[in-house]
Each structure stands twice: as structure tokens, then as C-alpha cells.
Amino acid sequence: KNQVEQSPQSLIILEGKNCTLQCNYTVSPFSNLRWYKQDTGRGPVSLTIMTFSENTKSNGRYTATLDADTKQSSLHITASQLSDSASYICVVSVITGGGNKLTFGTGTQLKVEL
Amino acid sequence: EPEVTQTPSHQVTQMGQEVILRCVPISNHLYFYWYRQILGQKVEFLVSFYNNEISEKSEIFDDQFSVERPDGSNFTLKIRSTKLEDSAMYFCASSKTGTGANVLTFGAGSRLTVL
Numbered sequence: 001k002n003q004v005e006q007s008p009q010s011l012i013i014l015e016g017k018n019c020t021l022q023c024n025y026t027v028s029p030f031s032n033l034r035w036y037k038q039d040t041g042r043g044p045v046s047l048t049i050m051t052f053s054e055n056t057k058s059n060g061r062y063t064a065t066l067d068a069d070t071k072q073s074s075l076h077i078t079a080s081q082l083s084d085s086a087s088y089i090c091v092v093s094v095i096t097g098g099g100n101k102l103t104f105g106t107g108t109q110l111k112v113e114l
Numbered sequence: 115e116p117e118v119t120q121t122p123s124h125q126v127t128q129m130g131q132e133v134i135l136r137c138v139p140i141s142n143h144l145y146f147y148w149y150r151q152i153l154g155q156k157v158e159f160l161v162s163f164y165n166n167e168i169s170e171k172s173e174i175f176d177d178q179f180s181v182e183r184p185d186g187s188n189f190t191l192k193i194r195s196t197k198l199e200d201s202a203m204y205f206c207a208s209s210k211t212g213t214g215a216n217v218l219t220f221g222a223g224s225r226l227t228v229l
Binding site: 020031032041042043045046049050051089095096100101102103104105106 | 118149155156157158159162170190196203205207211212214215217218219220221223
């Protein structure tokens, strides 16, 4: 069964600090891995998308890594801001006959405090 | 920046009633999706739609659910006879392409509460 596991479940950090979120997946056939940010009560917003051949991808203060051999990914947030408080969701795209189908993780709830 | 718009933002209905959730995808997108998120749980795929037909659906998307693109701009999700367990946030999404690193743009969601 396709699964996406994330850790930690929740995290509190001080503004200005860095943090790293983890994702492990058992998904086949793998197409790509995405990280989304979801504010409370809002839809997910795409941060990065990485294909099998990509090891790292950055989007501003967000840097995602992918190890397709160990089926692990991480999202590193540098110089955190209060507005970074949100749920960060690891999403793996599976190749199906109908195109890509997204399998979502349960998310890491990040809170950035003063 | 183009966005996916969903209406209503919140709907409360009685069990057994029919509900239609509406979505206006981004205008030049060709692939449309519905996902749902039960409170406190992860986002789950319901259905994908392309070229006026369903291209993929999950086991959640049973006979009580249907989708339609009634005109050139709207994409709807109908739940024929709602159950308590249908209470969730329903997200519509759209993308230009259906494969590869296709970027899905999600709407803000429609919260459905079934009493």
C-alpha cells in the first residue's frame, strides 16, 4: 500500500531559527515528490517538486532534498518567520493510467514563536 | 496570480440531502481534481477529470459522488445523499498537464458539515 510518513508530527521553533522536516515514503511507481505548505483552513500551496533524478531543490528559504534510493526526503527551512507557521505536507506522485495521483502525508505542524 | 475559486466556503446540510460543491479552475488548465480532508486527517484523492471524463477515481469516490463540467468554466462535485462521514473540507485543484512535475493549484476549499 502506498504510504507517506512524516516526522515530527509537530514542531515549535523560535523565529530566526532553522528546522528540518522529514518524510519517508513507500510508493510505487514513483513519479515525483512534492512539498506543500497548508495554512489553517486553506488549500495546500506547492513549495517544491522533485523528480527521481533530482537530489535537491530550493524555493527561497525552503530547500528540499530527495534520496530516491532510501525513499527519504527532507524540507529545510532557514531563518524561520512567524508566517512560516503552517502544516508542511510531503506528497508523492504515483504514475497511474489516468496520469499522476497524489498521495499525501499527514503533515508536520510547524509553529514559529517570538 | 491566477487562482482556483470554490463555492460555497462552508455548507451545512442534513444527512440524506444532496450537495453540490462548485469550483472555477484556472482558465488555461485542462486537468481537474477533487480532494477531501477530514478534520485532523490527511488530504485524500477523490477523482481526476480530463477531456470531459473521469480519468482516475479512488475507492472513496463511490456511486454517491459524481463530477461534472457543465460549462467552460465550472467544475462541480455532487454528493447525492450525504452521510455524516462526508463531513470534511473538499478541495478542488487544477493543472495544465496531467503527468510529470505538473503543478496542481488548489482552491481554498469548501467545508461541508453533515448533521
